[in-house]
Amino acid sequence: MRAQLDTGKSPAVNKIVATVSEAVADIFDGAVVGIGGFGAAGTPYRLILALAERKVKELTVVATSPRQFEFLIQSGSVRKAITPFARYADPSVPNPLREPYLKGEIEVEVLPIGNLVERLRAAAAGIPAFYCPVGIDTVVAEGKEKRAFGEQECILEHALPLDFALIKGHKGDRLGNLIYRMTARCHNPVMAMAARVTIAEVDEIIEVGELNPEAIITPGIFVHKVVKAEKPPLDWVYKGVVQKARKT
Amino acid sequence: MEGLAKDLICLRAAKELKPGMYVNLGIGLPTQVANFTPQGVILHSENGVLGFGPIASEEQMDWELVNAGAQPITLLPGISFFHSIDAFVMMRGRHLDVAILGTYQVSETGDLANWRMEGEALGAIGGSMDLAYGAKRIIVICEHTDRNGKPRIVMQCTLPLTAKGVVNTIITSLCVIEITKKGLELRELAPGISTDYVQQLTEPKLIISQDLKEMEF
Numbered sequence: 001m002r003a004q005l006d007t008g009k010s011p012a013v014n015k016i017v018a019t020v021s022e023a024v025a026d027i028f029d030g031a032v033v034g035i036g037g038f039g040a041a042g043t044p045y046r047l048i049l050a051l052a053e054r055k056v057k058e059l060t061v062v063a064t065s066p067r068q069f070e071f072l073i074q075s076g077s078v079r080k081a082i083t084p085f086a087r088y089a090d091p092s093v094p095n096p097l098r099e100p101y102l103k104g105e106i107e108v109e110v111l112p113i114g115n116l117v118e119r120l121r122a123a124a125a126g127i128p129a130f131y132c133p134v135g136i137d138t139v140v141a142e143g144k145e146k147r148a149f150g151e152q153e154c155i156l157e158h159a160l161p162l163d164f165a166l167i168k169g170h171k172g173d174r175l176g177n178l179i180y181r182m183t184a185r186c187h188n189p190v191m192a193m194a195a196r197v198t199i200a201e202v203d204e205i206i207e208v209g210e211l212n213p214e215a216i217i218t219p220g221i222f223v224h225k226v227v228k229a230e231k232p233p234l235d236w237v238y239k240g241v242v243q244k245a246r247k248t
Numbered sequence: 249m250e251g252l253a254k255d256l257i258c259l260r261a262a263k264e265l266k267p268g269m270y271v272n273l274g275i276g277l278p279t280q281v282a283n284f285t286p287q288g289v290i291l292h293s294e295n296g297v298l299g300f301g302p303i304a305s306e307e308q309m310d311w312e313l314v315n316a317g318a319q320p321i322t323l324l325p326g327i328s329f330f331h332s333i334d335a336f337v338m339m340r341g342r343h344l345d346v347a348i349l350g351t352y353q354v355s356e357t358g359d360l361a362n363w364r365m366e367g368e369a370l371g372a373i374g375g376s377m378d379l380a381y382g383a384k385r386i387i388v389i390c391e392h393t394d395r396n397g398k399p400r401i402v403m404q405c406t407l408p409l410t411a412k413g414v415v416n417t418i419i420t421s422l423c424v425i426e427i428t429k430k431g432l433e434l435r436e437l438a439p440g441i442s443t444d445y446v447q448q449l450t451e452p453k454l455i456i457s458q459d460l461k462e463m464e465f
Contacts, residue, residue, distance in 0.1 A: 039318035086370035114378035
């Protein structure tokens with residue numbers, strides 16, 4: 001027998017919202033907000049800007065690098081940053097986190113990317129904590145419970161649940177099924193899984209059934225809102241020019 | 249300082265790579281090794297891509313196709329994309345044959361310090377700790393001395409560590425050193441560079457290999 005697609009019976013669910021402002025309207029002061037993307041690729045810039053415009057306060061932001069959430073630093077929305085690149089990989093590029101960190105305005109937790117994403121996965125999977133060998137003998141291990149397995153010392157890493165995830169998909173449908181484009185996939189699927197509320201900015205909204213079921217990367221269960229947004233201007237993507245976009 | 253230009257350091261490092269190897273090139277100088285890797289080497293980047301080609305030209309550039317250093321890269325047949333969990337399973341889980349990393353300091357016993365510079369308030373750990381722990385072989389490439397002319401190869405790292413005892417090979421602007429149980433073994437010298445000169449700019453005492461030779465490219 002052959003499986004057949006019954007076109008008449010897709011669930012009457014609609015997660016599509018009209019605007020990015022509407023999509024971020026529920027994010028509250030003090031929330032833990034994960035931001036997908038690695039560098040510029042996969043970063044939901046339109047959602048980040050919409051959130052910065054709301055002037056929410058005291059956020060804990062979880063993201064790969066400060067380049068991605070510079071809008072939120074400028075709007076004074078960040079109390080704590082959890083990030084593997086607490087500065088740009090190239091140390092000669094100005095770092096928007098440095099001054100607020102030195103003034104004590106933003107607390108910074110710097111950690112290995114692998115530990116970060118596995119902490120997100122643990123939160124997504126209902127695992128409260130796990131032992132990890134990465135970071136032993138380094139500042140990452142400071143203050144953490146340690147245990148040896150055979151010869152290997154490990155640190156206890158705790159799950160990192162998110163209140164909200166802002167992610168960037170390529171195509172999405174009203175059920176929240178998503179696919180990504182090339183390296184813009186990166187942290188987006190795990191951020192989506194780790195959050196109570198996941199908001200996806202996509203290049204294109206398509207009809208239910210159009211995505212090849214074998215190719216769906218993030219199934220709709222992990223996604224709560226889908227909004228179509230224009231791709232960011234290329235100059236936001238490059239270092240330094242994010243500042244130019246802000247002034248206008 | 250005398251010694252190799254950065255491109256030649258990368259060219260020498262690329263000679264360590266063989267077809268069929270799965271290799272991660274760390275952010276900074278190592279990403280440029282991609283321009284010299286022999287055909288058949290399969291490059292991995294922690295932002296979720298395996299089997300990509302050289303750094304893209306301006307015409308080829310697509311900003312959603314980048315390496316972990318946010319440099320635009322190119323597509324090759326057989327390339328695959330995956331999300332971060334899988335990318336770090338490949339790294340932490342000992343699936344990569346080689347990682348080539350940059351560094352600020354490396355110690356006599358292979359300790360690596362490459363995420364925070366001297367006097368820096370904040371650093372960039374990125375994927376360096378995951379790679380340092382998980383790749384089967386760690387090759388470090390760097391200028392032999394730091395920007396103040398001080399040795400990068402030291403008795404003990406004074407900068408915050410990335411990982412302890414993980415480095416296997418150091419390829420610098422002056423030489424190739426293998427980290428062995430007995431200590432640092434000087435295996436190759438850059439053209440025109442003497443053993444004494446390398447020793448002067450290296451804190452630990454070097455063991456001179458019986459097969460010491462000039463670097464070939």
